[in-house]
Amino acid sequence: xxxxxxxxxxxxxxxxxxxxxxxxxxxxxxxxxxxxxxxxxxxxxxxxxxxxxxxxxxxxxxxxxxxxxxxxxxxxxxxxxxxxxxxxxxxxxxxxxxxxxxxxxxxxxxxxxxxxxxxxxxxxxxxxxxxxxxxxxxxxxxxxxxxxxxxxxxxxxxxxxxxxxxxxxxxxxxxxxxxxxxxxxxxxxxxxxxxxxxxxxxxxxxxxxxxxxxxxxxxxxxxxxxxxxxxxxxxxxxxxxxxxxxxxxxxxxxxxxxxxxxxxxxxxxxxxxxxxxxxxxxxxxxxxxxxxxxxxxxxxxxxxxxxxxxxxxxxxxxxxxxxxxxxxxxxxxxxxxxxxxxxxxx
Ligand SMILES: [Zn+2]
Ligand SMILES: [Zn+2]
Numbered sequence: 001x002x003x004x005x006x007x008x009x010x011x012x013x014x015x016x017x018x019x020x021x022x023x024x025x026x027x028x029x030x031x032x033x034x035x036x037x038x039x040x041x042x043x044x045x046x047x048x049x050x051x052x053x054x055x056x057x058x059x060x061x062x063x064x065x066x067x068x069x070x071x072x073x074x075x076x077x078x079x080x081x082x083x084x085x086x087x088x089x090x091x092x093x094x095x096x097x098x099x100x101x102x103x104x105x106x107x108x109x110x111x112x113x114x115x116x117x118x119x120x121x122x123x124x125x126x127x128x129x130x131x132x133x134x135x136x137x138x139x140x141x142x143x144x145x146x147x148x149x150x151x152x153x154x155x156x157x158x159x160x161x162x163x164x165x166x167x168x169x170x171x172x173x174x175x176x177x178x179x180x181x182x183x184x185x186x187x188x189x190x191x192x193x194x195x196x197x198x199x200x201x202x203x204x205x206x207x208x209x210x211x212x213x214x215x216x217x218x219x220x221x222x223x224x225x226x227x228x229x230x231x232x233x234x235x236x237x238x239x240x241x242x243x244x245x246x247x248x249x250x251x252x253x254x255x256x257x258x259x260x261x262x263x264x265x266x267x268x269x270x271x272x273x274x275x276x277x278x279x280x281x282x283x284x285x286x287x288x289x290x291x292x293x294x295x296x297x298x299x300x301x302x303x304x305x306x307x308x309x310x311x312x313x314x315x316x317x318x319x320x321x322x323x324x325x326x327x328x329x330x331x332x333x334x335x336x337x338x339x340x341x342x343x344x345x346x
Contacts, residue, residue, distance in 0.1 A: 003125035035060030061123025156185035158297030190214030
């Protein structure tokens with residue numbers, strides 16, 4: 001079969017490899033689509049000491065069950081399925097209380113849990129194998145556009161669920177970065193809350209997409225946008241900021257508009273930072289602000305995303321590329337030419 005391998009710093013290649021052989025608790029899935037994520041670009045640009053060269057890329061995968069391991073009883077050949085992006089053990093202390101994204105067996109203090117495309121072969125291939133417990137049946141959800149739900153749906157859902165007590169009817173939430181994750185975050189917020197939603201981006205086309213996806217107000221990023229948000233809130237700030245970029249400029253934006261006792265969720269990985277001073281003066285954050293470095297999500301988050309999509313309250317905006325043209329898709333994502341989510345189709 002064909003598979004997209006990460007072969008070295010900055011280098012991907014389609015290779016001919018054997019179809020994976022499955023164990024008793026695993027399923028083989030014929031891939032229909034594999035989502036392309038900004039974190040794939042981060043992986044692509046790792047240095048020579050990255051431990052996972054040779055891995056098939058792709059942590060967002062949807063397809064049909066092709067064959068079942070001997071112990072697998074809850075799927076049938078042909079079922080449309082979504083492969084989880086977080087391969088937790090399901091049994092350790094964090095997993096047993098619903099914090100599978102902090103699994104202590106398949107992950108560690110400094111390493112997120114095992115992920116297809118990072119350490120295990122991912123979905124940018126004709127077939128992927130996975131433990132049956134890391135697969136969800138799609139039911140009424142369209143398999144062709146489902147792949148991004150494994151991360152671009154899951155990760156915003158997890159971040160949003162973590163701030164749900166702040167999302168009251170008269171709350172305001174700012175969403176920064178209206179790409180693959182951001183456009184789904186807007187729809188989840190619209191579907192699950194009545195708060196006011198402000199979308200921030202540097203790209204006019206993505207701001208137009210933000211309006212279609214439920215934003216009440218869109219602002220072009222920049223110092224005026226911070227001033228606008230503060231002026232509209234009597235200089236108090238907003239309850240929640242979801243930063244799907246994580247660059248210096250967006251983290252400055254988030255810390256610049258968050259209200260006291262508000263929350264910031266930093267999801268994007270673009271290398272920004274902010275100082276924390278445990279002092280009376282000079283701190284960039286208002287009192288009481290809760291900041292989380294949000295990672296992935298849990299099976300409960302995934303189930304909630306799938307339910308919203310099945311009810312057609314969330315839709316993924318996709319652009320399809322043949323797997324053979326993966327390089328073009330990576331280039332387009334890097335150049336900011338993709339609105340919504342790119343899907344590689346084998
Ligand atoms: Zn991702
Ligand atoms: Zn675990």
